[in-house]
Amino acid sequence: MTDGIRIERVTKRYGSQVLFTDIDLHVRDGEFLVIVGPSGCGKSTLMRIVAGIEPVSAGRVTVGGRDVTHAHPGDRGIGMVFQDYALYPHLSVEGNLAFGLRAHRVPKDVIRQRIADTSRALGLADQLRKKPGQLSGGQRQRVALGRAMIREPAAYLMDEPLSNLDAALRVQMRAELIEFHRRTEGTVLYVTHDQVEAMTMGHRVAVLNEGEFAQIGTPAEIYEQPADEFVATFLGSPRMNLLDATARADADRFELSSGDVRWLLPREVLPDDLPESVRIGFRPESVRVRADAASPSFELEATVSYGENLGNERILHLRDRSGRALVARVPPRTGPRDGEHATFHVPLTDLHLFGPDGRACWHGTGLVTGDEPLPWSA
DSSP states (O other): OOOOEEEEEEEEEETTEEEEEEEEEEEOTTOEEEEEOOTTSSHHHHHHHHHTSSOOSEEEEEETTEEOTTSOGGGSOEEEEOTTOOOOTTSOHHHHHHHHHHHTTOOHHHHHHHHHHHHHHTTOTTOTTSOGGGSOHHHHHHHHHHHHHTTOOSEEEEESTTTTSOHHHHHHHHHHHHHHHHHHOOOEEEEESOHHHHHHHOSEEEEEETTEEEEEEOHHHHHHSOSBHHHHHHSSSSOOEEEEEEEEEOSSEEEEEETTEEEEEETTTSOTTOOSEEEEEEOGGGOBSSOOTTSOEEEEEEEEEEEEEOSSOEEEEEEETTOOEEEEEEOTTOSOOTTOEEEEEEEGGGOEEEOTTSBEEEEGGGOOOOSSOOOOBO
């Protein structure tokens, strides 16, 4: 049992520019952890620091319990899979797979056996004589994965490995990478800007923003209980709806008011320290055309500006009575048509409240309701 990958109090500077300061991350042994964030947030730089391609300004990196902060990239026990595959075009698939092993003077019989095992596992056994230029994008990606896998590293680093593939092939390769991880039980640190990859592949997801991890947790935790407005709006497409609101409490009830909409809730539902100025958040898929009698919900009156028919769903772009833009995701062939006015419903359990600092102060997902609906009015 090793200790996975540890990034401890790592700082990276470029002259006077500081990309991140004292950043910490632990990828547990055998874990598939995905770093996701907007362009320019430092994802790939952090990956290159772990790989040894980029030096640290301060801090420490360990792989498998061994300090590799200043070790040569080839001596870190890491398999790296790049965005552009980084294959040698003049070598065959077999030559690309064998290159790293030959450089480390691995015996020839061991090389032959590892090539046979790796190519069979990745479906490349009948492609060994071909050059990279003769392969499809998916096959080239498998060769890049095989080149990392064949050295039996302590950990794998994958830097946006699927970004050059078309949509259908990305779906296929996601499944193959998940299966690869299940088979090898390796420690994987994976960087992507694609939230679908992050949510479907990661055991945990680390959301990086402006040089800091805004939240680290399971995909369900981050999606259902985002730590702040950035995480809430970055994950999910279309993005979460946000409404400015005022919260006031009396002896029995909380009143949430936003524009000309007012909701009254039992005092025990919301925390006593709720700030007066809040933002109400709810995801497009939480907007219902019909109320659920078993669950209390907020009502929103809105007009459909236009709808996008995507086959398996409709995306409705709405304007409420205050003129605010909202988005709803509803099943196909349901809901009002373009230009029609309707009342929409958002279950209380799907609401999120954020304070003036943008931090989450309440999630409806943590609310447990009884058999009887909670008293409320709109």
